[in-house]
Amino acid sequence: MSTLEANSAHAIGRWQSRLARVNSRGRLVYQADASGNQIPDFSHAGYRGGGQEPPELPTVATIRPVDGDNTAHLQAALDAVGVRPKDANGHRGALLLEAGTYRVAGTVRLRHSGVVIRGVGDDEDPATNTVIRATGDTPTHRDVLVVGSGANTQWRGEKPNTRTNVTSDLVNVGQREFDVADGSKFRQGDNVILVHPCTAEWLQAVDGGATGIDEPWSVGSQPITYNRFVTDVDGNHVTVDAPVFNHLDRSLAQTTIHTWDRASLVTESGVENLRIHIEFAGDPDVDEAHAWVAVRLRGLEDGWVRGCTFRHFAKAGVETNETTRVTVSDCRALDPASIITGGLRYNFNTEGFSQHILFQDCYATKARHAFISNGTSGASGIVFLRGTSAGSLASSEGHRRWSQGMLFDNHREVAPAVQITLGLYNRGDYGTGHGWATVHSVAWNCDLAGRTLVVQRPPTGQNYAIGCRGIVTGDGPFDHPTGHIEGANRPGLTPGSLYEAQLAARLRG
Structure with missing residues (x-):
């Protein structure tokens, strides 16, 4: 959207979210809050x-x-x-x-x-x-x-000797890049699985899931898992094709990454x-x-x-x-x-x-x-x-x-009951x-x-x-x-x- 188009849009009552908006150069920009939360990029669906x-x-x-x-x-x-x-x-x-x-x-x-x-x-x-x-x-x-x-399979099959730790202290929602302990294990195009374990520390941070009168979620019950492709490796710095949709906070759980064998x-x-x-x-x-x-x-x-x-x-x-x-x-x-x-x-x-x-x-x-x-x-x-x-x-x-x-x-809803x-x-x-x-x-x-x-x-x-x-x-x-x-x-x-x-x-x- 050009500056002229933006002004025209404003003139006819159009508006943009302050969290995801098209700037004067036509680029989509995002605003994060103080906790690093931002609207992620959903465009990799499909x-x-x-x-x-x-x-x-x-x-x-x-x-x-x-x-x-x-x-x-x-x-x-x-x-x-x-x-x-x-x-x-x-x-x-x-x-x-x-x-x-x-x-x-x-x-x-x-x-x-x-x-x-x-x-x-x-x-x-x-x-x-x-x-x-x-x-x-x-x-x-x-x-x-x-x-x-x-x-x-739950994507558990891993190629031998490819598992390593993500060493970035925090990978915020929406990010695609992070550091790992051993980047030599990966090549561009590898299909990788990231696993953020469901630890006692993470469960405490999310209030055990806030399950009301039910038992809270248990350790190990809700690991966060992502299926991704490596797009770049620079030393121990890895970039994947699509963002993560949750913060990977190393103080709460040690995220790992491995190459998946793509079995079956x-x-x-x-x-x-x-x-x-x-x-x-x-x-x-x-x-x-x-x-x-x-x-x-x-x-x-x-x-x-x-x-x-x-x-x-x-x-x-x-x-x-x-x-x-x-x-x-x-x-x-x-x-x-x-x-x-x-x-x-x-x-x-x-x-x-x-x-x-x-x-x-x-x-x-x-x-x-x-x-x-x-x-x-x-x-x-x-x-x-x-x-x-x-x-x-x-x-x-x-x-x-x-x-x-x-x-x-x-x-869109039509005649909901x-x-x-x-x-x-x-x-x-x-x-x-x-x-x-x-x-x-x-x-x-x-x-x-x-x-x-x-x-x-x-x-x-x-x-x-x-x-x-x-x-x-x-x-x-x-x-x-x-x-x-x-x-x-x-x-x-x-x-x-x-x-x-x-x-x-x-x-x-």
Whole structure:
């Protein structure tokens, strides 16, 4: 934004946050508080770390539905594409599912890198669209489609003799550089894991999670973990590709770094242009004897889900685990079928070790938590961009145990059925000692349809609500200090999208 444009913006009532603003040279600048808290850069969320659209892979095989159960039919076709040679970009090609109804009584696994499962459309008419119809409940509460290795590694596999200590006394939220004890262990391009242990000292600093009447968090229960790539090594000074979303304070815990072996990881795979319809019997607010998750991304890096519709899941339309740098765009997660209670109706859900996930232009209905991080201290860098929740039955939110760096950017509520519709706050003894549910998270330019956004300040950190419309307050279910609130119900916030402004600034260099 030029000086002239800035003056023009001011003249028509536009305004900027004092914490993240575009200066007269067109650069995005940040202001930290006295504790070093600042709005972090969320622009690394999405496919290949943000700024790249997922590719259009060529169709290399085409199938039609068969009579009866199509589980084995789909699996064999996907596996056949999965043994094709990769091209220079790591792509094998797309399996095209022609229009029709594919009845699936089991779980289909897209377990090879560089493979896409693609339909011809996601509307409900099987004459012109691809409809995967999930039947039965065997195994009980199953996933319909799993993309990725499906492994549960928690990124623990490390290359021998690569672990060393981070020796910087303090790495503030938003920083990408730090000193280590032995920089010779790393090279540019290494995939590294940083672990900030959950020590007694750190737990004391965060008041044991402030879990209300529940037991406080225990030592070792909530390690903060980051999956990153080394971009530069200068002696013992290391730079990684994306910032940390929590202060790494050496006086509270000794952070370590090691090179990850990337065991079982699937890359460059996705789901496109299809519908998953889950059958259920009886009352949609009672029946749970059916598939619970339409698409699970687990053990995946640089993947995508786009142009899809998911209906009648019990838990999630899309759920991520051990997944990084993924874009979920233009998807609909509609009409869950389950009792309305904890653990269910998380329409777009990020679980443990989910990082740099972008949900863009997605739509949810009848959710308890439409857009949510349920991944505790291993989940961070989650962006919900222009998400819409219709008929919310509970709030979109950071859900439990110190998930970090969430951005709700232009989130919109339509006809919510509850008062609190967005939460960056403490959940106390809700669930199982949820306590501080998120930290260093931002609600930017959100529309709560006249309902409530709760933003509270955790110990050692901060949360932010900037330019949001509705009742914006620090008064939540549990009494804690109010977070940073700025420009509530004031039109004209610029930039209109924080994620898009951060991405543009980073790509300009």
